[in-house]
Amino acid sequence: MASYHHGDLRRVLLTTAAAAIAESGPAALSMRDLARRAGVSHAAPAHHFGDKAGLLTALATQGFDLLADALRAADGDLLDAGVAYVGFAVRHRAHFDVMFRPELYRADDPELVAARARAGELLRGGVARRTGGQRDADALAAWSIVHGFATLWLAGALPPRVGGDPQAAARSVIGRLFA
Amino acid sequence: MASYHHGDLRRVLLTTAAAAIAESGPAALSMRDLARRAGVSHAAPAHHFGDKAGLLTALATQGFDLLADALRAADGDLLDAGVAYVGFAVRHRAHFDVMFRPELYRADDPELVAARARAGELLRGGVARRTGGQRDADALAAWSIVHGFATLWLAGALPPRVGGDPQAAARSVIGRLFA
DNA sequence: ACCCTAACTTGTCATTGACAAGATGGCATC
DNA sequence: GATGCCATCTTGTCAATGACAAGTTAGGGT
DSSP, rough: OOSSSSHHHHHHHHHHHOOOOOOOOHGGHHHHHHHOOOOOOOOTHHHHSSSHHHHHHHHHHHHHHHHHHHHHHTTTTTHHHHHHHHHHHHHTHHHHHHOOOGSSSSSTTTHHHHHHHHHHHHHHHHHTSSSSOOOHHHHHHHHHHHHEEEEEHHTSSSSGGOOHHHHHHHHHHHHBBBB | OOOOOSSHHHHHHHHHHHHHHHOGGGGGGGGGHHHHHHHSSTTHEEEEESSSSHHHHHHHHHHHHHHHHHHHHHHHHHHHHHHHHHHHHTTTTHHHHTTTTTGSSOTTHHHHHHHHHHHHHHHHHHHHTTTSSSHEEEEEHHHHHHHHHHHHHHHHHHGGGGOOHHHHHHHHHHBBBBB
């Protein structure tokens, strides 16, 4: 038997939830099924997250932090940042799914707000190095195109001819911006 | 008392469901609450749609048809088609929300597949008039940018400075493509 | 040795989705 | 105009779920 005090349950629940959501979407996630997968009682998740919205808030927060990490690695280059954005969405599909669905979680949670602000800062930074032009509109266009591509990819809405490598396809698409 | 045979229930349920989803998202939609809003018994919706997935399949199908109508009105112009796409997303938020969430409905439903194909045809048509370039990648970029903008707008993820008119903002953003 | 509290469990309740079976009434057919 | 048919809608029921209340366990500080 595992010890009565799991000790690491919160993290395990988050990763398990991410896996479950990646399979069937946030709507299909059940607190009780999550508890079952983690081998704990049906009320254990509620202890750590309060309720379902609490869990998804934690997931979204983690997601914004992961996105910030991914963008940091691109180091300010617009194209790389865009590709990294798509890469993040594909690698962390569950987080991405939840992050932009604020009705599922508590969008005013302080930790969530802070993490989102950090990621937003890096997102804007990716465009900052471009010279001239209307920076705001450029940033918005860049964000829109990568977000749209990632969303369509994840939804399976893109035709097969796009190919199997989302990051490569994204690179080609982003190239159409400011061409 | 309303007559025992409602006669128009199916359509009423679809519009009521769209309103409910526009308020709180597809996840929060309850068949029983839907029945309550429509003033019918809790099992009436299931008669028309089978189950929740059936209802959302019907909504998505209707959504693709509405999108096709909106695109047709743009008459082949790329910029107009993009603005129309965003306008559709904002005006028919619930439909748009469901359409690109295939795990919520039966993506292989024949009527759904047909409606989606019709809309897809018009979508590609919006880019067809452009001369030269790699048409596929151009179409993908255009779709991505309008879809991303619409998604971000609906998620409330855009900063306030973007303003209150999504179609105007979209026009400016789309202008960054092929500039 | 003691308690204090975080971590988890058991128990419960209203609500939900899905299904089964019954009731109603318009409509075609004779 | 009586009869039968069947789509439409209702009532009834069941397992599963989310949320909450109350109890149990163990580890750490004093």
